[in-house]
Amino acid sequence: MxxxxxxxxxxxxxxxxxxxxxxxxxxxxxxxxxxxxxxxxxxxxxxxxxxxxxxxxxxxxxxxxxxxxxxxxRGDFGVSFRYNRPVGEILAETIPNTLRLTVASMALYVLFGLALGMMSAARRYSAFDRLNTIVALFVYSIPSFWLALMLIMLFSLKLGILPSSHMQSLDSASMSGIPLFLDRARHLVLPAFVLGVASAAGLARYMRGSMIDVLREDYIRTARAKGLPERSVLLKHAFRNAAIPVVTILGMSLPFLLGGAVIVEKIFSWPGMGGLMVEAIYTRDYPVVLAVNFVVAVMVILGNLLADTGYAVLDPRIMSKETGR
Amino acid sequence: MEKLLEIRGLTTEFVTSEGAAKAVDGVGFDIGAGETVGLVGESGCGKSVTALSIMRLVQYPPGRITAGSVMMDGRDLMKLPEKQMRRVRGNDISIVFQEPLTSLNPVFTCGEQIRETIALHQKMGRRESRLKAVEMLRLVRIPDPEKRYDNYPHQMSGGMRQRVMIAMALSCQPRLLIADEPSTALDVSVQAQIIELLLDLKERMGMSVLLITHDLAVVAQMADRVVVMYAGAVVEEAPIDSLFSDPMHPYTEGLMASIPKLGERLERLPVIPGNVPDPLRLPSGCRFSDRCTKRIPKCLIEEPPLFSPAAGRLSRCWLREGIGR
Structure with a gap:
């Protein structure tokens, strides 16, 4: 390993x-x-x-x-032409913001994608499955910038229950502890939803298909013949097998989430790398473009590495091929 | 002999685009305590579906048990709530499937898959159930069982995997073991070992066995009594000795004739002409009438019931009508 x-x-x-x-x-x-x-x-x-x-x-x-x-x-990213500050400093300010958004949306993405896909597969052709399919295709077909604007209209302008932009309230400097956390969480809801849940529709379709394939396997029949409750059959015996092909999709979807973050950050005025990148390209701020590109490349490769590792952990047949057993 | 299982009128249908096909059509027979019953017939005659129906493992859709009862300990398994049926599966009745290569879950160790069954039904902790699982591996004569416990299915040969399946099936001392073509998918030399092992374990543990096979030689070796199925229905039932010496249904005679005999030179082995009928297009009258060499006019008009031409014998053939009923 x-x-x-x-x-x-x-x-x-x-x-x-x-x-x-x-x-x-x-x-x-x-x-x-x-x-x-x-x-x-x-x-x-x-x-x-x-x-x-x-x-x-x-x-x-x-x-x-x-x-x-x-x-x-040597680890020196140079000096931004536009801001006249070391690029390293600028990145140190923006990367954590982007990570907060990406991690939150990734969590929603995985959670919704896997759970909805599994539930759909387990109740194949039921009313739930059909509804899920329709909603998934609908959400999947909507461009994220439009979805973002619609959600802002509904939740920020009409209902006024969620903030439409920025990472925290203007008066957040006076907050700390739980109120600060809640304030930040409220700001995170809409962008993370647009980024994570909207893409989860695609993941759910993959998971459903993979799960349906696995549920036809002989070893699922064996698991039922042992007397295992359906919950264990699905969550233990079927899930792990169904997750193997889906892990590849997860690894590949990290760049999509990061790419989507550029647009979503712009719409929600999120002070992250996405917005920085767009500005840097407009002004030909070479050192910033290269540094952001570096961070994104590392994240994409890290995502793939995690996917490959997850693959090997989930499927014992892969490790034995690697070690030649 | 004390009866363990009484199957009556068991009917299982599969929904197809052309209508409901009766894969199992009113099947009934008994299994005595400690008895080995051979269930014989061509591929597609409903043997395996009968086995899955007894355990209520037929997947809906497309399969569905539409009629019949399976009595065990004064309870009808077909009417048991699902939760209680789960306690029967793997505990009172267990099953060994035909395909050892695909019947074990590839992502769990062989030992874990046995341990899980023990922990489920015997309410044992992790360590205790592990010890029991190792003991089961030893019982099915897997060399070096402590080490083999941690092997994944792909690290074992077909014969070894079938031993693991048998260990899993016997781990809770079931009163009935259903062996569905347990040796068919294996090499000839390994087939003999598996049959030998089953004979030995049956002797030691004293359970009843329902042995499903198309191989009359295996039946002759293991079974006390034989039930012959054709196109979803029982056509003959007899103690093992009298079946071979005096078959009472033309289909059984045909099966016997098609076994090559030692020391006999034939240009061609006799075969039963024609094919097993499509369950959606059964011939009128007797379901074997289109292939039968002894057909009389009545056979095309009316389906014969099961006659009892001699003590302990049953035959679904008009030629046996009224003889020694």
Whole structure:
């Protein structure tokens, strides 16, 4: 197991480096210039040239790449062109916010996806299953930005029970303990719902299909023949087998959640990496784009690594193939 | 002999697009305490469905038990609430299936799958049930049972897996073991070992056995009494010796004739002409009439009841009408 993980981590490091290198050159190939916003009648071209020199933008792209790469390898993400602050500092402020949203929506995603899928499979073709199918397809077909706006309209404007934006109330500085936690949780409900539950519809369909396949297996009949209650048959014998193919989907869905977070963060004015990324791309803030890209790449690879590990833990046949037993 | 199980008029239907097909059509026979009854017939004659019906393991949809009773200890198993029926399964009646390769759950160790049954019915703790499970593995002559306990099914051969299934089935000392083609899926040399093992365990534990097979040689070796099924119905019942010396139904005669005999040279082995009828399109009159070599006009008009031409014998054939009733 340890060797398997080590090998995967080393492979992943190489992969991350390749992703970042490609991003670097693509950014420089793309039209646009980080200095474009200084083109102003009051700023002389000489000043802009001087700034260009200070940021190292006047050197050949290859040289810029090596300077950036050398810093990056030492853990120095560079300085944001736009904010004139170390990128590391900016990330340290925004990553926890994005993680809070992602973890909450991932939890909702897994919980709703697996539970609804299993319940549907167990009561196949029942009224519950049919209703579930219709609702799932409906939610699955709705673009998340539209769903977000509709929910804001309903819960924030009409009913006024949930905040429409930001991570906490303006007066939250005076709160602590449980009131602060509740305030933050209230702000989390709508964005996490849009991000997590809406995608859960897809996961539930996979889980339902996988579960229905497993419920046809001979060993399920064996479990029933032992006299096990239906609850144990479903939750112990069927679930673990049905979860094996679904774990792959879970690993692949992490990038989708992160990608969705960009839009959802923008709509809900969530001070996370998504909003930062969008701004950085508009202003060609290369160091920020690269650093955010790095974080996302690591998360995606981590998601896949977790999925592969989960796969091996759930299915003993995989580990014995790895160790050649 | 004291009766353990009395099956009467058992009827199981499968819903198809063309209507309800009676896979088991009014089947009735007894199983005495400590007796081994062979249930014989071609593939698709309803043997396995009969076994699953006794344990109420026929999955609905598409299957459904529509009539009949199975009396055990003065209770009708067909009318028992599901919760009480679960206490019968694996405890009073257990079953060994045909496919050892797919009947064990691939993600749990073999030992755990036996232990679970013991813990469920015998109200034992984890350690105690584990010891009992190891003892069961030893009983079915799996070498090195403490080590094999932690093996997953894919780490065992077909024969070993069938031993695990037998250990699981016998772990709560059932009074009836249903063995559904227990050796059919195995290599010939392993088949003999499994039959040998079942004979030995039956001797030691004294339970009744319902042995389902299409292999008359296995029946001759193990059974005290034989029930022959054709197209969902019982066509003949007889003690083992008299069945072989004096079959009383043309179908049974056909089955006997198609066994190759040692020291006999034949150009072609005699076969029963035609195929088993589709349960949705049974011939009028006797269900064997379209393939029978001894057919008389009455056979095409009226279905014969079970006649009793001699003590302890039953035959569903008009040719036996009125003889020694």
């Amino acid at each position: 340890a060797a398997f993980l080590l090998r995967r981590i080393l492979q992943s490091l190489v992969l991350v480096w390749i992703v970042l290198t490609i991003t670097f050159f693509l950014l420089h190939l793309a039209p646009g210039d980080p200095m474009a916003r200084y083109e102003h009648p009051d700023i002389s071209p000489e000043t802009v040239m001087k700034m260009r020199g200070q940021l190292g933008l006047d050197r050949p792209v290859i040289e810029q790449y090596f300077i950036w790469a050398a810093g990056f390898a």
